[in-house]
Amino acid sequence: MATVLDIAKHNPNAAPVAVSEAARAAGFIEKTAELTVAAGAAPGGASLIGLTRGQLKDSLSQIGVPERELKMRVAQLWHWIYFRGARDFAEMTNMGKELRAKLAAAYTLARPKVVSEQVSKDGTRKWLIRMASTGPLDKGAEIECVYIPEVDRGTLCVSSQVGCTLTCSFCHTGTQRLVRNLTSAEIVAQLIVARDCIGDWPGATPPEGAFVPNDGGRFVSNIVFMGMGEPLYNTDNVIAAIDVMSDGEGLTLSRRRITVSTSGVVPQMERLGAEANTMLAISLHAVRDELRDELVPINRKYDIRQLLDACRAYPGLSNARRITFEYVMLKGVNDSDADARKLVQLLKGIPAKINLIPFNPWPGSKYECSDWERIERFSEIVYRAGYASPVRTPRGRDILAACGQLKSETEKLRARARMMAEQGIGAEGVYAVGNGE
Numbered sequence: 038m039a040t041v042l043d044i045a046k047h048n049p050n051a052a053p054v055a056v057s058e059a060a061r062a063a064g065f066i067e068k069t070a071e072l073t074v075a076a077g078a079a080p081g082g083a084s085l086i087g088l089t090r091g092q093l094k095d096s097l098s099q100i101g102v103p104e105r106e107l108k109m110r111v112a113q114l115w116h117w118i119y120f121r122g123a124r125d126f127a128e129m130t131n132m133g134k135e136l137r138a139k140l141a142a143a144y145t146l147a148r149p150k151v152v153s154e155q156v157s158k159d160g161t162r163k164w165l166i167r168m169a170s171t172g173p174l175d176k177g178a179e180i181e182c183v184y185i186p187e188v189d190r191g192t193l194c195v196s197s198q199v200g201c202t203l204t205c206s207f208c209h210t211g212t213q214r215l216v217r218n219l220t221s222a223e224i225v226a227q228l229i230v231a232r233d234c235i236g237d238w239p240g241a242t243p244p245e246g247a248f249v250p251n252d253g254g255r256f257v258s259n260i261v262f263m264g265m266g267e268p269l270y271n272t273d274n275v276i277a278a279i280d281v282m283s284d285g286e287g288l289t290l291s292r293r294r295i296t297v298s299t300s301g302v303v304p305q306m307e308r309l310g311a312e313a314n315t316m317l318a319i320s321l322h323a324v325r326d327e328l329r330d331e332l333v334p335i336n337r338k339y340d341i342r343q344l345l346d347a348c349r350a351y352p353g354l355s356n357a358r359r360i361t362f363e364y365v366m367l368k369g370v371n372d373s374d375a376d377a378r379k380l381v382q383l384l385k386g387i388p389a390k391i392n393l394i395p396f397n398p399w400p401g402s403k404y405e406c407s408d409w410e411r412i413e414r415f416s417e418i419v420y421r422a423g424y425a426s427p428v429r430t431p432r433g434r435d436i437l438a439a440c441g442q443l444k445s446e447t448e449k450l451r452a453r454a455r456m457m458a459e460q461g462i463g464a465e466g467v468y469a470v471g472n473g474e
């Protein structure tokens with residue numbers, strides 16, 4: 038769910054599926070052309086980064102590590118890769134030289150390439166990351182990943198798909214092609230890249246002047262699946278990635294600090310709760326089916342009643358473990374007092390908090406952001422009914438990392454990059470760190 042960031046990247050392998058207003062009007066719910074890479078496949082086939090314990094075991098078997106040693110060797114690799122952030126097999130000094138040489142001959146610890154990094158005045162960082170090629174015709178899918186630091190936490194917003202099959206009318210990603218699902222390794226790799234970039238490994242230090250939490254904890258303490266794509270259309274890989282991210286001997290993210298945001302893929306919600314045990318966020322945005330059918334067209338498959346029933350049945354739900362309902366504020370569309378009251382009524386009995394998100398218009402979007410007084414009034418009605426209803430402060434606007442801004446601006450950057458290339462100027466100047474665009 039692209040609620041924190043919307044990303045416009047496409048891959049030359051993708052079938053040319055774009056969503057026009059006419060298509061939306063015709064009732065287009067999902068785009069086709071999903072190209073799925075084998076679940077959990079190592080990007081490029083040779084990097085061990087992001088692999089599960091089972092995949093590491095297979096990788097070790099393939100280079101002749103005897104069965105009796107596998108468990109121990111996996112534990113060693115796991116520690117070096119996910120606890121220490123090792124970049125070279127030579128660092129793995131508790132393994133024999135011969136094994137390290139075999140590993141180095143067969144595999145790498147290569148990360149996906151960071152094509153650019155931008156740093157906002159408010160400390161938010163946005164990385165454009167290119168995944169390894171999946172075949173001769175694939176230059177490598179590009180996704181963006183956003184790091185949002187606060188004093189007592191650092192949140193990483195990750196993507197689960199390249200593009201999105203769905204066509205939510207307020208979302209810029211929804212106008213883009215679906216390229217493919219990300220593998221579990223590619224999802225985990227976004228966290229590895231973030232930790233590399235902000236020095237979030239034992240013994241590492243953050244870049245000079247970087248804003249990171251100062252509470253003594255890890256710099257990335259929270260993960261939200263709110264980047265590009267619908268996580269529950271890639272459930273296998275999302276759950277496998279969460280298993281790796283939350284492993285207590287490696288990356289050690291608490292499952293309570295991982296939030297998966299869905300547009301409402303009802304049949305997958307219980308499985309997510311049962312298997313991944315994470316926090317859940319719902320991209321709700323409307324309280325009447327006719328409006329939600331338009332804003333979040335998956336509502337035509339699973340309507341509000343079905344969605345809220347699935348929320349009530351979400352495993353582990355309690356007052357200490359509430360569901361977050363995301364609600365984008367659209368002027369004159371979903372922001373009336375009556376909408377606020379209906380929202381409160383609908384959520385009755387569900388331990389919930391409600392995030393109100395000021396809409397960031399994008400070129401071609403038919404919506405405007407609600408006026409500030411209207412947002413405050415809406416928030417007050419919800420708050421008085423006993424629900425926390427924070428208005429989400431847009432972060433990273435100056436680097437185009439705020440909700441809904443990324444596509445057009447990325448295209449603008451690309452156009453400028455092309456222009457500069459024609460003039461013989463490197464594209465690096467366009468994507469330079471902290472250029473404050």
Ligand code: SF4
Binds near residue numbers: 203204212320
């Ligand atoms: S599910 Fe909807 S809101 Fe989320 S990325 Fe896809 S189109 Fe956007």
